Amino acid sequence: MVTAEAGGLGAVFLELMESEGPQDSESSEKSAFFSQHEEEEEGEDEEAAREPEETGTINPLLQPALTGDVEGLQMIFEDPENPHHEQAMQLLLEEDIVGRNLLYAACMAGQSDVIRALAKYGVNLNEKTARGYTLLHCAAAWGRLETLKALVELDVDIEALNFREERARDVAARYSQTECVEFLDWADARLALKKYIAKASAAVTDTEKGPGKLFKEDKNTVLNACRVRNEWLETHLEASINEIFEQKQQLEDIVTPILTKMATPRQTKGSKAVV
Incomplete structure (x- = not known):
């Protein structure tokens, strides 16, 4: 962990909370979500939990990250002549002190393009804070729908859990971020279909088959059905949750009988039925 003792990040997060903080009944807890004393609550020593007294030099990435200046960020990362490049x-x-970097500030500020731009430099978008919050949790709590969409497009883990065993969807629901809840339900439905496609494909391509016999035509049936659903997902980005569930159900109706047949022990010549 690289602690920004000179970067003034703590003050930035506090300022963001004060300027755009929640007005709902859970505002105090939501502020605690981003509290500078999270580590103190987890038993860290008092010295580590105190806000640095000296602000020092402001992080040069801070201003472009908060204002959406993607070009400014790219100049720092890509121009060897830039004094901050290395x-x-x-x-x-x-x-x-709680494990938040500038990406969290960008999420709180709703700077989706900044998240997309910085993702190109190999940052871990699934990194967690001291209490297990990810960028997706952060965007969900603050109702940053477009940032949620950007993170999901970047294939973050939508099932990641915080210290409360909450997914980002649960955090959005706790803070009454309705649009975020609906979007994450949609993303979850797509993930469920993708997982089932992967499971079905693996079941008929695994070299170690089940006790039953897998016919070539059955294998092709499953693989073709999986391919069709993958193509459907790629071409139906605006499909509703119900439409996604329908596709999953149709695939299950095709795959389940074949997997059941594979799981049924083969009968060899001379074997007798048990009565």
């Missing part, structure tokens, strides 16, 4: 990744990954 330290760009270190500056990006500097953390406050």
Whole structure:
């Protein structure tokens, strides 16, 4: 962990909370979500939990990250002549005492394009804070729908759990972020279909088959059905949750009888039925 003692990140998060903080009944808990004393609550020593007294030099990535200046960020990362070029990744990954870096600030500010741009430099978008919150949890809590969409497009883990065993969808529901809940339900439905496609494909291509016999035509049937659903997912990005569930059900109706046949022990010549 690289702690941003000189970067003033703690003050930035506090300012974001004060300017755009929640007005609902759970505002105090939501502030605790981003509290500078999370580590103190988890038993860290008091010295580590205190806000740094000296602000020092402001992180040069901070202003472009919060204002959506993608070009400015790219200049720092890609221009060898930029005075901050060699330290760009270190500056990006500097953390406050609870494990939040500039990506979290960008999420809170709803800077989706910044998230997309910084993702190109190999950052871990599934990194967790001291209490298990991911960028997706952060965007969900603050109702940043477009940022949620960007993160899902970047294939983050939508099933990641925080210290409460909550997914981002649960956090969005807790803070009454209805649009975020609906979107994450949609993303979850797509993930469920993708997982079933992968499971079905693996079942008929695994070299170690089940006790039953897998006919070539059955294998082709499953693989073709999986391919059709994959293509459907790629070409129906606006499909509703119900439409996604229908596709999954249709695939299950094709695959289940074949998998059942594979799981049925083969009968060899001379074998007798048990009565």
